[in-house]
Amino acid sequence: MNATMSDRKECLACGKVVHGRADKKFCNDYCRNEYNNKLKSATSSLVRTINNTLLKNRRILEITLGEEEMKKTTKERFLQQGFQSKYITHTYVNKKGDTYFFCYEYGYLPLENDWFLVVKRKQD
Numbered sequence: 276m277n278a279t280m281s282d283r284k285e286c287l288a289c290g291k292v293v294h295g296r297a298d299k300k301f302c303n304d305y306c307r308n309e310y311n312n313k314l315k316s317a318t319s320s321l322v323r324t325i326n327n328t329l330l331k332n333r334r335i336l337e338i339t340l341g342e343e344e345m346k347k348t349t350k351e352r353f354l355q356q357g358f359q360s361k362y363i364t365h366t367y368v369n370k371k372g373d374t375y376f377f378c379y380e381y382g383y384l385p386l387e388n389d390w391f392l393v394v395k396r397k398q399d
């Protein structure tokens with residue numbers, strides 16, 4: 276019984292044709308390491324960027340709220356400060372069905388006419 280020839284395979288790191296076992300993905304250990312390191316650093320830089328954005332959002336909410344328990348602000352002011360609403364850590368739905376968007380312990384509730392209510396999560 277003949278094993279079916281697999282398609283020509285290319286090294287995931289350098290793109291050269293790989294010879295040998297069908298499951299072989301790299302020319303050699305050097306290419307394997309190159310590939311894995313690149314992957315790892317791309318992942319960690321993505322994670323770092325998102326973490327920084329979340330922390331910046333948190334800081335903006337913290338500054339907006341100050342010592343108050345809740346405070347209204349406008350979408351425009353949020354955007355001026357560099358707030359990026361797509362980066363949040365979680366949401367919270369209250370009994371009325373309102374959805375709050377949180378960055379760590381600080382959150383906001385979108386109100387009518389582009390107003391936002393900023394809150395801080397109480398310790399339980």
Ligand SMILES: [Zn+2]
Pocket residue numbers: 286287288289290291301302303306
């Ligand atoms: Zn290679």
